[in-house]
Amino acid sequence: xxxxxxxxxxxxxxxxxxxxxxxxxxxxxxxxxxxxxxxxxxxxxxxxxxxxxxxxxxxxxxxxxxxxxxxxxxxxxxxxxxxxxxxxxxxxxxxxxxxxxxxxxxxxxxxxxxxxxxxxxxxxxxxxxxxxxxxxxxxxxxxxxxxxxxxxxxxxxxxxxxxxxxxxxxxxxxxxxxxxxxxxxxxxxxxxxxxxxxxxxxxxxxxxxxxxxxxxxxxxxxxxxxxxxxxxxxxxxxxxxxxxxxxxxxxxxxxxxxxxxxxxxxxxxxxxxxxxxxxxxxxxxxxxxxxxxxxxxxxxxxxxxxxxxxxxxxxxxxxxxxxxxxxxxxxxxxxxxxxxxxxxxxxxxxxxxxxxxxxxxxxxxxxxxxxxxxxxxxxxxxxxxxxxxxxxxxxxxxxxxxxxxxxxxxxxxxxxxxxxxxxxxxxxxxxxxxxxxxxxxxxxxxxxxxxxxxxxxxxxxxxxxxxxxxxxxxxxxxxxxxxxxxxxxxxxxxxxxxxxxxxxxxxxxxxxxxxxxxxxxxxxxxxxxxxxxxxxxxxxxxxxxxxxxxxxxxxxxxxxxxxxxxxxxxxxxxxxxxxxxxxxxxxxxxxxxxxxxxxxxx
Amino acid sequence: xxxxxxxxxxxxxxxxxxxxxxxxxxxxxxxxxxxxxxxxxxxxxxxxxxxxxxxxxxxxxxxxxxxxxxxxxxxxxxxxxxxxxxxxxxxxxxxxxxxxxxxxxxxxxxxxxxxxxxxx
Numbered sequence: 001x002x003x004x005x006x007x008x009x010x011x012x013x014x015x016x017x018x019x020x021x022x023x024x025x026x027x028x029x030x031x032x033x034x035x036x037x038x039x040x041x042x043x044x045x046x047x048x049x050x051x052x053x054x055x056x057x058x059x060x061x062x063x064x065x066x067x068x069x070x071x072x073x074x075x076x077x078x079x080x081x082x083x084x085x086x087x088x089x090x091x092x093x094x095x096x097x098x099x100x101x102x103x104x105x106x107x108x109x110x111x112x113x114x115x116x117x118x119x120x121x122x123x124x125x126x127x128x129x130x131x132x133x134x135x136x137x138x139x140x141x142x143x144x145x146x147x148x149x150x151x152x153x154x155x156x157x158x159x160x161x162x163x164x165x166x167x168x169x170x171x172x173x174x175x176x177x178x179x180x181x182x183x184x185x186x187x188x189x190x191x192x193x194x195x196x197x198x199x200x201x202x203x204x205x206x207x208x209x210x211x212x213x214x215x216x217x218x219x220x221x222x223x224x225x226x227x228x229x230x231x232x233x234x235x236x237x238x239x240x241x242x243x244x245x246x247x248x249x250x251x252x253x254x255x256x257x258x259x260x261x262x263x264x265x266x267x268x269x270x271x272x273x274x275x276x277x278x279x280x281x282x283x284x285x286x287x288x289x290x291x292x293x294x295x296x297x298x299x300x301x302x303x304x305x306x307x308x309x310x311x312x313x314x315x316x317x318x319x320x321x322x323x324x325x326x327x328x329x330x331x332x333x334x335x336x337x338x339x340x341x342x343x344x345x346x347x348x349x350x351x352x353x354x355x356x357x358x359x360x361x362x363x364x365x366x367x368x369x370x371x372x373x374x375x376x377x378x379x380x381x382x383x384x385x386x387x388x389x390x391x392x393x394x395x396x397x398x399x400x401x402x403x404x405x406x407x408x409x410x411x412x413x414x415x416x417x418x419x420x421x422x423x424x425x426x427x428x429x430x431x432x433x434x435x436x437x438x439x440x441x442x443x444x445x446x447x448x449x450x451x452x453x454x455x456x457x458x459x460x461x462x463x464x465x466x467x468x469x470x471x472x473x474x475x476x477x478x479x480x481x482x483x484x485x486x487x488x489x490x491x492x493x494x495x496x497x498x499x500x501x502x503x504x505x506x507x508x509x510x511x512x513x514x515x516x517x518x519x520x521x522x523x524x525x526x527x528x529x530x531x532x533x534x535x536x537x538x539x540x541x542x543x544x545x546x547x548x549x550x551x552x553x554x555x556x557x558x559x560x561x562x563x564x565x566x567x568x569x570x571x572x573x574x575x576x577x578x579x580x581x582x583x584x585x586x587x588x589x590x591x592x593x594x595x596x597x598x599x600x601x602x
Numbered sequence: 603x604x605x606x607x608x609x610x611x612x613x614x615x616x617x618x619x620x621x622x623x624x625x626x627x628x629x630x631x632x633x634x635x636x637x638x639x640x641x642x643x644x645x646x647x648x649x650x651x652x653x654x655x656x657x658x659x660x661x662x663x664x665x666x667x668x669x670x671x672x673x674x675x676x677x678x679x680x681x682x683x684x685x686x687x688x689x690x691x692x693x694x695x696x697x698x699x700x701x702x703x704x705x706x707x708x709x710x711x712x713x714x715x716x717x718x719x720x721x722x
Contacts, residue, residue, distance in 0.1 A: 015613060045659075048658050049616070055707040056615075
């Protein structure tokens with residue numbers, strides 16, 4: 001029975017720590033949003049549990065305090081009192097006391113236990129009036145509650161001394177934040193190791209600790225990520241000036257409308273797309289918006305409209321730039337593309353069609369149907385402008401935008417309607433620190449593939465594979481579709497050309513685990529040794545000279561401590577998406593194979 | 603007599619305590635759930651003789667879970683478990699078909715008594 005009691009005490013200690021930690025978080029939420037129902041409901045639940053566990057373990061003082069706080073949360077829930085005014089300080093005082101009592105219970109020191117009588121009395125005596133904000137305005141809410149925390153006397157300036165007001169904001173070089181974020185993110189790696197260990201050893205206490213550590217690691221990571229968030233407005237607000245300058249130079253009249261400036265995004269993500277966005281803006285004015293006379297003739301107002309909007313969708317930020325200009329001329333795109341060799345010389349002119357056309361910019365132009373050629377404007381060097389102007393079309397093309405979005409693992413879409421205007425949509429991750437990836441093993445090395453690129457994992461039999469021209473294809477089980485398939489090890493082997501990749505005999509007997517990756521609307525099957533699973537990874541940049549290898553996006557450390565190469569899917573699929581780059585392929589991969597093996601510590 | 607029991611509580615502490623008490627007395631613990639969803643699924647999968655059900659769960663109230671389980675298995679015995687101060691819910695739960703309730707902190711005897719009463 002003594003063992004049981006010891007077990008209960010340890011479980012209680014873990015629960016108390018967890019409750020106190022979570023409560024701290026909930027109180028923080030409530031300070032910003034006093035009516036936040038999930039925070040109130042969860043606090044209520046946690047205190048309710050703690051009360052029961054404390055009573056069962058014999059820590060009556062903790063049970064009493066938890067009960068008093070639970071009651072207050074009940075009153076918050078029915079809106080009898082609010083998390084404002086004096087109430088805020090009391091909750092924090094209660095939480096501090098809970099913390100102190102728990103510590104005392106776990107490791108009783110000499111001396112009496114902290115006395116709760118006064119606090120319990122005050123918690124019981126809370127009235128709705130205590131929620132009133134003292135002071136002139138709601139803006140002073142925090143100031144008004146501060147004295148409740150009890151200020152450390154040494155820090156208070158002597159009476160009569162002039163008070164120095166320091167700003168609540170500090171500026172931190174982004175470099176420091178980046179370092180902090182990388183380190184915080186690495187905590188998640190230890191989290192995974194700890195979890196594995198806890199599972200193997202199957203000790204309840206270790207499991208609890210591991211859970212707490214996990215939450216803390218994630219909290220730290222999010223807190224640092226949060227610190228690096230900026231509003232898109234910080235960039236948007238620089239644009240009116242740019243628009244005015246470009247419009248003046250082009251003799252056009254343009255109004256720029258901004259919306260969603262409050263949306264938050266990782267500063268580094270914003271940095272990466274800044275040039276691209278600027279280019280899109282200039283492009284919209286130069287090529288999209290017509291001159292005033294032309295607009296009048298077309299029955300439009302003289303002044304063109306540019307709308308730049310930001311929205312969030314879960315962990316993504318969606319930026320759209322819409323103009324009400326002339327739209328993109330598909331026929332001109334096709335003519336230009338033929339001239340530049342981006343389309344075959346005999347590629348037909350598109351059917352003139354005034355209906356709205358839309359394309360995922362990553363759709364491939366050499367698609368058998370040739371349905372959508374619009375995205376060709378994102379090819380390097382492409383420009384449909386007949387005259388080169390100061391602001392757009394000087395060889396710097398929209399490929400800048402595409403490259404930026406690709407780098408971030410985002411998506412770029414384009415909708416245009418002749419005579420009515422064009423919309424560019426950039427779907428971006430709101431943060432780039434941690435991303436979910438699929439882990440695979442091939443010939444004793446580990447590889448990670450960003451989940452944004454993976455479409456499916458399948459197990460293929462030898463009979464599912466067949467040669468189609470120069471390419472090995474796989475029929476996907478249960479569908480009518482076929483995708484090109486290549487063995488990852490052959491891709492990385494430095495094979496001088498595609499032929500070797502098709503060598504079915506070199507693959508060995510099936511069944512083959514295959515990851516179907518997708519990029520530019522094109523799919524490729526990567527045949528690997530075995531699937532390991534899904535995991536959040538922190539991608540670290542590759543150091544020289546490995547940064548020369550196109551196929552590697554970066555490195556990451558796995559839960560088992562091994563280094564793992566993060567594959568660059570756009571680079572991997574390039575030779576298979578259209579064939580233009582195939583001739584360069586052999587050159588690109590030469591020597592790549594030797595690297596991962598050397599990198600991976602055994 | 604060994605009975606098959608499902609324990610539903612979001613507190614690991616309480617689950618452990620109940621599990622210890624019940625399994626020491628020879629009952630078989632067929633599952634443990636920490637959320638309402640898990641509870642409903644496990645009740646369906648394990649077909650227990652009795653469920654101990656906490657009144658406050660992170661995703662549902664114990665009351666919702668009680669109703670959901672009873673809708674599928676009307677004869678299943680359910681013991682509501684609550685800390686003091688939740689009398690309203692307890693009364694509603696009894697009205698909705700709970701067989702008994704336990705107030706935390708509970709004694710070993712009280713738990714075993716209630717289980718015996720309900721399953722005899």
